[in-house]
Amino acid sequence: MAHRILVADDEPLYLRTTGELLRKNGYECVCVPDANLAMQALQREDFDLVLSDLNMPGNLKLELLHDHNRLRKHVPIIVVTGVPSLPTAIESIRLGIADYLMKPVKFEDLLRSVQHAIEHANQTRKAAEIPIRPASELQHLFPRLIGASAPMMELFEIIDRVAGTDTNILITGESGTGKEVVAKTIHEHSHRCEGSYQVIDCTAVPDSLFESMLFGHKKGSFTGAVSDQDGLLKQCDGGTAFLDEIGELPMPMQAKLLRAVQEQTFTPVGSHTQVKVDTRFICATNRDLHAEVNAGRFRQDLFYRLGVIHVELPPLRRREDDVLLLADHFLKLLTKNNSRVYGFAESTLEVFKAYSWPGNIRELRNVIERSIALSKGNLIQPADLPKNVQGDTNATEPRWAGSDIHADAATSTPGSGGQLPSFASITAGVSRDEALKAAEYQYLVALMQTNAGNVSEAARQAGLSRQGLHKLLKTHEIYAADFRR
Numbered sequence: 001m002a003h004r005i006l007v008a009d010d011e012p013l014y015l016r017t018t019g020e021l022l023r024k025n026g027y028e029c030v031c032v033p034d035a036n037l038a039m040q041a042l043q044r045e046d047f048d049l050v051l052s053d054l055n056m057p058g059n060l061k062l063e064l065l066h067d068h069n070r071l072r073k074h075v076p077i078i079v080v081t082g083v084p085s086l087p088t089a090i091e092s093i094r095l096g097i098a099d100y101l102m103k104p105v106k107f108e109d110l111l112r113s114v115q116h117a118i119e120h121a122n123q124t125r126k127a128a129e130i131p132i133r134p135a136s137e138l139q140h141l142f143p144r145l146i147g148a149s150a151p152m153m154e155l156f157e158i159i160d161r162v163a164g165t166d167t168n169i170l171i172t173g174e175s176g177t178g179k180e181v182v183a184k185t186i187h188e189h190s191h192r193c194e195g196s197y198q199v200i201d202c203t204a205v206p207d208s209l210f211e212s213m214l215f216g217h218k219k220g221s222f223t224g225a226v227s228d229q230d231g232l233l234k235q236c237d238g239g240t241a242f243l244d245e246i247g248e249l250p251m252p253m254q255a256k257l258l259r260a261v262q263e264q265t266f267t268p269v270g271s272h273t274q275v276k277v278d279t280r281f282i283c284a285t286n287r288d289l290h291a292e293v294n295a296g297r298f299r300q301d302l303f304y305r306l307g308v309i310h311v312e313l314p315p316l317r318r319r320e321d322d323v324l325l326l327a328d329h330f331l332k333l334l335t336k337n338n339s340r341v342y343g344f345a346e347s348t349l350e351v352f353k354a355y356s357w358p359g360n361i362r363e364l365r366n367v368i369e370r371s372i373a374l375s376k377g378n379l380i381q382p383a384d385l386p387k388n389v390q391g392d393t394n395a396t397e398p399r400w401a402g403s404d405i406h407a408d409a410a411t412s413t414p415g416s417g418g419q420l421p422s423f424a425s426i427t428a429g430v431s432r433d434e435a436l437k438a439a440e441y442q443y444l445v446a447l448m449q450t451n452a453g454n455v456s457e458a459a460r461q462a463g464l465s466r467q468g469l470h471k472l473l474k475t476h477e478i479y480a481a482d483f484r485r
């Protein structure tokens with residue numbers, strides 16, 4: 001079904017030509033010459049977008065924007081003005097407009113802005129309707145991507161939707177947010193999954209070799225070209241090319257890439273014959289490509305070609321408790337080969353939640369790897385973390401690795417209250433030995449807490465000899481002194 005656009009402008013020629021051009025591009029348009037008629041149309045009918053002039057009858061105080069904001073906030077509005085002014089621009093942005101364009105505006109720029117605004121509004125609408133999916137389903141469908149926060153649910157939905165298309169995708173996000181993993185996941189979920197997936201790191205290849213690496217070369221075309229060589233694009237014919245750090249691509253290469261992306265053809269270095277391929281392009285950058293375009297460092301046409309769909313990855317600090325899921329995931333992954341560390345102290349998890357993770361998931365993984373190596377006990381303590389990550393909490397309550405075991409029992413008092421700790425959250429994901437070991441550790445921590453580190457009292461309560469308890473504490477590397485108040 002065609003998207004519906006309301007165009008409001010008091011310049012008859014502009015109104016007519018814009019309406020005609022939008023219709024030619026598959027949109028349905030209603031064109032009105034003033035703000036009052038625009039408001040009436042908005043109340044009467046459904047639209048996907050409003051394209052509005054600022055200086056027109058009935059809109060001297062931006063009434064249309066205010067009323068639209070009150071009644072139809074979910075419909076994006078693009079302002080196109082012939083009389084730009086800073087105060088109205090600021091006020092328009094404050095009122096949440098999708099874009100602010102100045103006349104004369106090139107129709108292709110207008111069209112791009114319209115497409116973007118409608119796509120973005122659709123994504124926002126869909127995100128609001130996104131259901132929470134069960135963890136087991138997510139683990140099965142997205143084994144590389146750990147996360148259960150709302151931004152991750154939205155990302156899973158987007159991957160589901162875009163993977164089936166052949167549209168080029170631009171993935172942006174801070175360093176370490178998972179752009180490369182997401183690109184690989186999209187490839188694996190697409191009909192191209194049997195085809196090759198090639199990663200091209202635009203920062204790693206010298207400018208002089210870029211063309212040959214991407215498009216290949218003929219023997220003798222330059223010193224060192226001792227034989228014909230296919231480039232990476234040829235290798236991923238039928239598959240996906242992932243161009244990482246696309247913002248770093250030198251200008252001359254941008255022009256060549258544009259042709260390859262647009263026409264799916266290229267000419268190897270030293271050849272006169274065009275090669276045709278069928279390749280999907282996924283690109284990633286942690287730069288603001290829009291700003292790069294404005295600064296003249298990145299071609300606008302390439303930007304629009306590559307970013308037909310834009311996927312923005314959230315930084316870890318905005319992903320709620322995902323930091324804990326990821327910490328558990330990395331701990332399990334990195335202790336697979338029998339490390340004695342099998343959990344985090346509760347206070348360490350508090351530190352994880354409080355820290356802002358500027359290096360995102362990569363930093364989290366590195367921190368955990370380092371802490372496993374440095375930890376003296378079975379649980380990673382705040383003191384095992386790098387100084388910049390450490391908080392000031394120093395409690396020793398355990399919280400178990402993975403979602404397998406959660407040590408709520410540390411606050412219960414085995415023996416004294418007759419209540420055994422609840423290990424309800426132990427799953428079949430761990431072996432019996434691991435579960436028993438974890439339970440024993442948990443019991444001992446609770447026992448030492450209750451008895452404030454007094455081993456004789458604790459042994460009496462547990463029905464053990466003093467030596468027997470000492471031996472057990474030593475096995476688990478639990479130090480009585482840590483519990484003395």
Ligand SMILES: Nc1ncnc2c1ncn2[C@@H]1O[C@H](COP(=O)(O)OP(=O)(O)OP(=O)(O)O)[C@@H](O)[C@H]1O
Pocket residue numbers: 144145146147173174175176177178179180181182244284285286326361362365
């Ligand atoms: N959702 C996730 N679940 C599990 N691991 C993840 C997730 N996202 C990223 N990772 C891991 O975090 C690390 C960084 O991810 P990746 O290299 O994809 O980030 P990036 O955004 O491409 O970084 P850069 O911009 O620096 O290239 C990798 O080890 C990756 O496996």
